[in-house]
Amino acid sequence: MADDVTSDSKLTRTKARWAAEGRFITGRASHPEESRLPPGQHLVKNWPVLDLGIEPPINLATWKLDVTGLVDKPLTLDWNAFMALPQSEPVSDIHCVTTWSRYDNRWAGVSTQQLAAQVGLQPEAQFVHLFSNDGYTTNLPVADFLVDDGVLAHSWEGAPLTVEHGGPMRLVVPHLYFWKSAKWLRRIEFAATDQPGFWETRGYHNHGDPWSEQRYS
Numbered sequence: 001m002a003d004d005v006t007s008d009s010k011l012t013r014t015k016a017r018w019a020a021e022g023r024f025i026t027g028r029a030s031h032p033e034e035s036r037l038p039p040g041q042h043l044v045k046n047w048p049v050l051d052l053g054i055e056p057p058i059n060l061a062t063w064k065l066d067v068t069g070l071v072d073k074p075l076t077l078d079w080n081a082f083m084a085l086p087q088s089e090p091v092s093d094i095h096c097v098t099t100w101s102r103y104d105n106r107w108a109g110v111s112t113q114q115l116a117a118q119v120g121l122q123p124e125a126q127f128v129h130l131f132s133n134d135g136y137t138t139n140l141p142v143a144d145f146l147v148d149d150g151v152l153a154h155s156w157e158g159a160p161l162t163v164e165h166g167g168p169m170r171l172v173v174p175h176l177y178f179w180k181s182a183k184w185l186r187r188i189e190f191a192a193t194d195q196p197g198f199w200e201t202r203g204y205h206n207h208g209d210p211w212s213e214q215r216y217s
């Protein structure tokens with residue numbers, strides 16, 4: 001299992017320790033209206049890579065996305081079917097819990113609202129569980145998944161996402177810390193109950209709002 005291999009990496013152990021120590025917590029609160037930069041964050045111009053250290057190779061010929069759970073019409077999309085869906089180009093800021101933020105990222109892909117419209121969410125669908133090709137998992141409430149600038153992104157700044165940043169396709173949910181934005185997305189499951197993912201079971205906050213510094217649980 002990917003979990004067994006990866007949960008012992010150096011970065012994973014360091015980040016689990018930060019959670020235990022409450023590292024980077026400022027205790028300040030701020031709000032998007034007052035400052036664009038959430039408390040305890042600093043701006044970067046580059047785009048750091050953070051993951052479990054397993055980068056699944058891109059193969060568009062065999063790529064698949066499953067959308068399962070409490071939906072009227074479960075879907076399995078291949079690459080062509082995914083790219084044939086209506087496309088969006090939201091611009092958003094990235095806020096990583098390790099304290100870097102990056103402004104004005106122009107994504108291209110299928111909005112999370114469009115994806116939800118394709119399958120039809122049942123009223124009991126309150127949570128989203130995300131499963132990735134490297135064994136990573138994360139979770140969030142449906143309301144957070146469905147924000148206006150939520151996107152299943154295949155491109156960044158006009159070019160296909162590189163594999164290190166989650167290509168061929170990753171989620172971007174910009175108003176939460178970036179660990180919620182699963183790279184190499186394989187399956188999206190809508191469910192009635194919550195199910196904490198990889199970092200959420202290793203000391204990180206279940207929700208992850210940068211504006212109220214929901215870094216750790």
Ligand SMILES: Nc1nc2c(c(=O)[nH]1)N[C@H]1C(S)=C(S)[C@@H](COP(=O)(O)O)O[C@H]1N2
Nearest residue numbers: 048049050051052132136165179181182183
């Ligand atoms: N599949 C997968 N998605 C993931 C991760 C991961 O390890 N695997 N790491 C998360 C974390 S902790 C962060 S900060 C961002 C980093 O995205 P980036 O490498 O494109 O900056 O991806 C998130 N999505």
Ligand SMILES: [Mo]
Nearest residue numbers: 050096097179
């Ligand atoms: Mo992260």
